[in-house]
Amino acid sequence: MASLSVSRHSHLLSGFLPARPKPTSGPTRVRMSLRDDGPAIAVVGVTGAVGQEFLSVLSDRDFPYRSIKMLASQRSAGRRIVFEDMDYVVEELTADSFDGVDIALFSAGGSISKKFGPAAVDRGTVVVDNSSAFRMDEKVPLVIPEVNPEAMQHIKAGTGKGALIANPNCSTIICLMAATPLHRRAKVLRMVVSTYQAASGAGAAAMEELELQTREVLEGKPPTCKIFNRQYAFNIFSHNAPVLSNGYNEEEMKMVKETRKIWNDKDVKVTATCIRVPVMRAHAESVNLQFENPLDENTARDILKNAPGVVVIDDREANSFPTPLEVSNKDDVAVGRIRQDLSQDGNQGLDIFICGDQIRKGAALNAIQIAEMLL
Amino acid sequence: MASLSVSRHSHLLSGFLPARPKPTSGPTRVRMSLRDDGPAIAVVGVTGAVGQEFLSVLSDRDFPYRSIKMLASQRSAGRRIVFEDMDYVVEELTADSFDGVDIALFSAGGSISKKFGPAAVDRGTVVVDNSSAFRMDEKVPLVIPEVNPEAMQHIKAGTGKGALIANPNCSTIICLMAATPLHRRAKVLRMVVSTYQAASGAGAAAMEELELQTREVLEGKPPTCKIFNRQYAFNIFSHNAPVLSNGYNEEEMKMVKETRKIWNDKDVKVTATCIRVPVMRAHAESVNLQFENPLDENTARDILKNAPGVVVIDDREANSFPTPLEVSNKDDVAVGRIRQDLSQDGNQGLDIFICGDQIRKGAALNAIQIAEMLL
CATH class of the missing domain: 3.30.360.10 (Dihydrodipicolinate Reductase; domain 2)
Incomplete structure (x- = not known):
């Protein structure tokens, strides 16, 4: 993650920014999260503050996945990201990025969500969108899992049926x-x-x-x-x-x-x-x-x-x-x-x-x- | 004011702290504030942040005074303060400090106000107290001049009759x-x-x-x-x-x-x-x-x-x-x-x-x- 836009030299920011993915201990560690029966996931806006935190939380919670795509704008494409001992290259986000993706986590701003969210849904991806683009759309559940999980109970990943779910505003x-x-x-x-x-x-x-x-x-x-x-x-x-x-x-x-x-x-x-x-x-x-x-x-x-x-x-x-x-x-x-x-x-x-x-x-x-x- | 407790070296604090008294321009400047028909005043807690601001505001507003006493705790006594081109020595606050004082501005904490406020009133001084000591005392007006000046209309300085007036809390x-x-x-x-x-x-x-x-x-x-x-x-x-x-x-x-x-x-x-x-x-x-x-x-x-x-x-x-x-x-x-x-x-x-x-x-x-x- 050496090429991230956030200055890693700064003590202050490194203290406050997302923790890096947990250090792994080599071949003795059993990775439960990268496994064949997990969903194919994609992180959109992976080089941003929330995108980085997506990776950190995925790792902390041993979220299962069989593959993970690191997606960002053209400007960030080509950067390397090490995630759970694996090397990834950041890919430029396009509509085709979502082929075969079960779950996409979006945090790249409302205009990106508006442009690429529906394209992902068309390809059968369930999009969890952190922007405000779809929050007030009547057809899109707006969910805090501890508060209203019932709003999204009809949506599952890997069914081939895409859907949008909106993450509420932080406040x-x-x-x-x-x-x-x-x-x-x-x-x-x-x-x-x-x-x-x-x-x-x-x-x-x-x-x-x-x-x-x-x-x-x-x-x-x-x-x-x-x-x-x-x-x-x-x-x-x-x-x-x-x-x-x-x-x-x-x-x-x-x-x-x-x-x-x-x-x-x-x-x-x-x-x-x-x-x-x-x-x-x-x-x-x-x-x-x-x-x-x-x-x-x-x-x-x-x-x-x-x-x-x-x-x-x-x-x-x-x-x-x-x-x-x-x-x-x-x-x-x-x-x-x-x-x-x-x-x-x-x-x-x-x-x-x-x-x-x-x-x-x-x-x-x-x-x-x-x-x-x-x- | 070189001996103030506040670090004057600090750009940040000097930017935020009370402005120093206005620079005077020597003999050509007519000082309207130091004059025989003004009241004798005292500033209690003169070395604190509010005490210093008292001086700054007195000067900014050309508050008239025939004399001014700089009062503080024993710890600060002996320090020198230059105010409107005059040299003053900070005196230790005692009950006798108020002999002949018409108006005393207190900002030295509630316990000092409780101890010395009534002593000053006994000597005919009108005390304007910035602490919370007397604010809720029914007999003491609590005044914001733009809001409830009528609450203190019966009190004047220099009549020989002392009184307490409380300054409300900043918030x-x-x-x-x-x-x-x-x-x-x-x-x-x-x-x-x-x-x-x-x-x-x-x-x-x-x-x-x-x-x-x-x-x-x-x-x-x-x-x-x-x-x-x-x-x-x-x-x-x-x-x-x-x-x-x-x-x-x-x-x-x-x-x-x-x-x-x-x-x-x-x-x-x-x-x-x-x-x-x-x-x-x-x-x-x-x-x-x-x-x-x-x-x-x-x-x-x-x-x-x-x-x-x-x-x-x-x-x-x-x-x-x-x-x-x-x-x-x-x-x-x-x-x-x-x-x-x-x-x-x-x-x-x-x-x-x-x-x-x-x-x-x-x-x-x-x-x-x-x-x-x-x-």
């Missing part, structure tokens, strides 16, 4: 991992969300720019502003997604609309304010919840402690609550600051604070969990 | 600077606040630690954790104030209680989640508002454009909204992301995003505006 996934178990108990009527979003959501280049800018500012130099049109180091700013005529930006509207679709509840009310903070790869979210039915904070805490993919970090005495740093490179979403909302009468309101790795559960892990359900 | 000031003009028009019933708070709220040493930690992390070293018991660089965390039995931390409860007192409205409902972000000296707040009466976003924007001490930065097309960096060292609080809340029916809900300099309007400027009303 939505992280929020709903914690909100859903509470919603199931007491029904959420309204959520007010404020996010603290990491650089990684804008890709590896944004993480590099945050690091570069921070070095520059510390040295008294003007910060380089290529990805974001402003100083990000020691600053926060309203999410860079385009702002719509209703004043919400696209990132915020994803939370509003995707929540309704994933919960299959067109009446749930959501507002969000999405802000970028100078953090590398994990998002945080402050979430105020209003329920139809009573739910006290102790019950909520117990529910969250038993929720799959969720850890509770909520030690008031030690002032120990989730932080983005401690969930970085972790699978679980962490929840804390669980408390009765003083601004709502009765006990039908809670405030909670959630952190989750944006690249992992917010993108690659969720997609591969979806892929696992296809087997 | 409360910044929030209410924007929320009050809207409250006056449509009556706020409920506010849901999430903060993005700067290092400066924990003092100059916290700002230094953030800078130091950032350098260390960039160099691959473990971060120095003296002020905060965790990594702050490239991370965010729940505010370090102690957490109470209701699960709110003290910073959050200040917003809840101080809002009620300042608005003289015991029914207003407030919830807050206070989070520190790696920013030097300006806070940001995401605020969701619920009103009794209708208020559309265009009217709200016009109201805020005309509000004293508030600037509106709300360019949706250019994705230009307030950031902490651009309000640093500025007097005005900036508001943007003004939009109808999609999660509330009718037009009785708004989301807004506010940024304000924590040391300036959040502390020193507000205190000196209070002092100006005493003249």
Whole structure:
């Protein structure tokens, strides 16, 4: 992976970026994942931050495959990738790339998904798409495996029948991992969300720019502003997604609309304010919840402690609550600051604070969990 | 000021810390502020971040004074401070320090205020206190000059009658600077606040630690954790104030209680989640508002454009909204992301995003505006 666009010299980024695939120990290690009865898979956008995390998660979870294609744009074609002791050459993505591919994991931006997703489906591939291209398409399931697995139960890989499945937006996934178990108990009527979003959501280049800018500012130099049109180091700013005529930006509207679709509840009310903070790869979210039915904070805490993919970090005495740093490179979403909302009468309101790795559960892990359900 | 505890070598901190008093131009400059008919003033905690900003703001605003005492703990006594071309020696704070002092500006922590505030009042001094010691005392006005000047109209300096006036918490000031003009028009019933708070709220040493930690992390070293018991660089965390039995931390409860007192409205409902972000000296707040009466976003924007001490930065097309960096060292609080809340029916809900300099309007400027009303 020496030719990756992400600077591997950087201590900071190497600490925050996807872990490299697990070192193997030569001939004594039995590889369970590369095997004849696994699906043929393809990773689209394999040189990006999420693409790299796809590989890392596939390996971590011993995802079975009989073959894997490394696909990217023409610019990246020809690079070499070592994955689970095997050498691969990155191939240029074309419609024909999907011949014989059972499952394709896409993370190369919405326009690539729109162009090549349907082509893959035509060839019988099940596409798990990390972009926003198909999320709100009524015919495409939008899935968080812990939340709404039933939405994709009719889809399986290797049947020769292609399909699209959309991975939700990272902020939505992280929020709903914690909100859903509470919603199931007491029904959420309204959520007010404020996010603290990491650089990684804008890709590896944004993480590099945050690091570069921070070095520059510390040295008294003007910060380089290529990805974001402003100083990000020691600053926060309203999410860079385009702002719509209703004043919400696209990132915020994803939370509003995707929540309704994933919960299959067109009446749930959501507002969000999405802000970028100078953090590398994990998002945080402050979430105020209003329920139809009573739910006290102790019950909520117990529910969250038993929720799959969720850890509770909520030690008031030690002032120990989730932080983005401690969930970085972790699978679980962490929840804390669980408390009765003083601004709502009765006990039908809670405030909670959630952190989750944006690249992992917010993108690659969720997609591969979806892929696992296809087997 | 060469002996200040804050490292003046640091480009980063010098950029973010209080501006030094304006350079004077020698004998041709007429100093209006040092004059016989001004009050005798004292600055308590003069070597701290807010104490230094007191001096900067006094000078910027040509605050009149016939004398000024520089007071601090024994540890800082004997240091020299040059202020408006005059040499001062920092004196150790004692009860007797206030003999003949008309106005004392306190920013040395709650315990110092509790010990020396009443002593100063006994000597006929009007104390403007930046700590939380007296804020919720029914007999002590809690004042934001643009919001509730009437609360202190019975207090004047130089009458020989001492009094206490409390400066609200920084997060409360910044929030209410924007929320009050809207409250006056449509009556706020409920506010849901999430903060993005700067290092400066924990003092100059916290700002230094953030800078130091950032350098260390960039160099691959473990971060120095003296002020905060965790990594702050490239991370965010729940505010370090102690957490109470209701699960709110003290910073959050200040917003809840101080809002009620300042608005003289015991029914207003407030919830807050206070989070520190790696920013030097300006806070940001995401605020969701619920009103009794209708208020559309265009009217709200016009109201805020005309509000004293508030600037509106709300360019949706250019994705230009307030950031902490651009309000640093500025007097005005900036508001943007003004939009109808999609999660509330009718037009009785708004989301807004506010940024304000924590040391300036959040502390020193507000205190000196209070002092100006005493003249």
